[in-house]
Amino acid sequence: MPRLVDHQExxxxxxxxxxxxxxxxxxxxxxxxxxxxxxxxxxPGVLAYYFPSKxxxxxxxxxxxxxRTNERIAAGTRxxxxxxxxxxxxxxxxPADPLTVVEARVAVSFWQRAQTEEALREVGRDALLYWRAxxxxxxxxxxxxxxxxxxxxxxxxxDELLNVxxxxxxxxxxxxxxxxxxxxxxxxxxxLARLSAGVTAP
Amino acid sequence: MPRLVDHQExxxxxxxxxxxxxxxxxxxxxxxxxxxxxxxxxxPGVLAYYFPSKxxxxxxxxxxxxxRTNERIAAGTRxxxxxxxxxxxxxxxxPADPLTVVEARVAVSFWQRAQTEEALREVGRDALLYWRAxxxxxxxxxxxxxxxxxxxxxxxxxDELLNVxxxxxxxxxxxxxxxxxxxxxxxxxxxLARLSAGVTAP
Numbered sequence: 001m002p003r004l005v006d007h008q009e010x011x012x013x014x015x016x017x018x019x020x021x022x023x024x025x026x027x028x029x030x031x032x033x034x035x036x037x038x039x040x041x042x043x044p045g046v047l048a049y050y051f052p053s054k055x056x057x058x059x060x061x062x063x064x065x066x067x068r069t070n071e072r073i074a075a076g077t078r079x080x081x082x083x084x085x086x087x088x089x090x091x092x093x094x095p096a097d098p099l100t101v102v103e104a105r106v107a108v109s110f111w112q113r114a115q116t117e118e119a120l121r122e123v124g125r126d127a128l129l130y131w132r133a134x135x136x137x138x139x140x141x142x143x144x145x146x147x148x149x150x151x152x153x154x155x156x157x158x159d160e161l162l163n164v165x166x167x168x169x170x171x172x173x174x175x176x177x178x179x180x181x182x183x184x185x186x187x188x189x190x191x192l193a194r195l196s197a198g199v200t201a202p
Numbered sequence: 203m204p205r206l207v208d209h210q211e212x213x214x215x216x217x218x219x220x221x222x223x224x225x226x227x228x229x230x231x232x233x234x235x236x237x238x239x240x241x242x243x244x245x246p247g248v249l250a251y252y253f254p255s256k257x258x259x260x261x262x263x264x265x266x267x268x269x270r271t272n273e274r275i276a277a278g279t280r281x282x283x284x285x286x287x288x289x290x291x292x293x294x295x296x297p298a299d300p301l302t303v304v305e306a307r308v309a310v311s312f313w314q315r316a317q318t319e320e321a322l323r324e325v326g327r328d329a330l331l332y333w334r335a336x337x338x339x340x341x342x343x344x345x346x347x348x349x350x351x352x353x354x355x356x357x358x359x360x361d362e363l364l365n366v367x368x369x370x371x372x373x374x375x376x377x378x379x380x381x382x383x384x385x386x387x388x389x390x391x392x393x394l395a396r397l398s399a400g401v402t403a404p
């Protein structure tokens with residue numbers, strides 16, 4: 001089925017070009033015509049065949065980013081459990097290297113539009129809930145394996161960690177010189193150390 | 203100077219109308235012409251006199267929101283210090299009531315554009331650094347007053363709290379049914395309790 005493969009390849013290549021445009025000039029500054037040109041299409045018609053609107057393209061871009069993040073999480077957590085798995089998950093989500101920085105930029109653009117587009121918001125919420133479920137599972141393993149004391153409020157531990165990671169998408173963009181990759185990893189390690197210590201000084 | 207007062211009033215009124223438009227339909231869906239119409243101006247020329255571009259209007263909107271947040275922080279922390287002041291600050295920043303929810307929507311729109319506009323990014327960073335300095339000051343007071351144990355890493359405590367608050371801007375928008383105002387306040391209280399306990403179970 002060479003045609004089908006072609007289509008999937010083309011779709012993926014359009015999305016990857018879109019990521020670079022979003023990261024470089026912002027989604028609101030890129031028209032569908034600009035994106036088509038950047039993809040090497042003389043007319044925007046080919047692009048419209050795959051993605052009828054900018055929202056559709058942004059949604060597909062965000063979905064592919066979530067898929068890839070989740071593939072990396074699956075690879076990074078394979079054979080691991082508890083706090084080691086939790087660490088691997090966090091390191092794939094925080095924007096601490098060039099790849100995840102581009103992903104974070106797409107996410108911030110996506111969030112802006114998700115504010116007023118229910119369909120986008122739902123996809124964003126699903127990604128968040130999937131990560132939350134993974135965090136809760138790894139926390140339960142850490143408790144079971146005695147890596148941390150019994151957690152009085154595991155839901156709050158998970159929410160705090162998720163909100164720190166979403167916050168880092170924003171603060172690392174506003175202040176990249178201070179909120180570096182190593183600073184972000186330090187904050188993650190600190191949260192994990194607090195868990196593994198069971199009790200700890202803040 | 204009635205003319206000057208008029209100008210300031212008009213500017214403020216345009217910004218407040220813009221907030222509602224951003225919260226309701228998204229900045230990218232509102233043209234300058236739409237905003238002018240919503241403000242009651244027949245032609246967009248009057249609007250352009252005050253704000254030459256959408257970025258200028260969004261910047262002014264974000265700045266006014268920061269000013270108002272900071273005024274509320276000043277009022278809420280007056281006569282307070284340490285953890286009580288820190289609590290008051292957090293409660294003005296997290297989007298846990300209808301007013302701060304509108305403010306958070308403007309902030310998310312602003313962040314999206316700040317990704318590619320250095321001037322906007324700088325204003326966002328300044329707001330963040332101002333809040334960070336306040337947090338650091340209140341933490342130092344809490345230590346001094348014996349409200350918490352000596353902090354091994356106060357910078358990380360401040361950064362964690364700020365990132366949670368920025369993250370709540372995102373998660374409360376994606377999942378408002380779960381990330382309610384009371385849920386957000388619970389997370390803030392938990393972070394403060396961890397401080398005041400000195401040592402605590404996570």
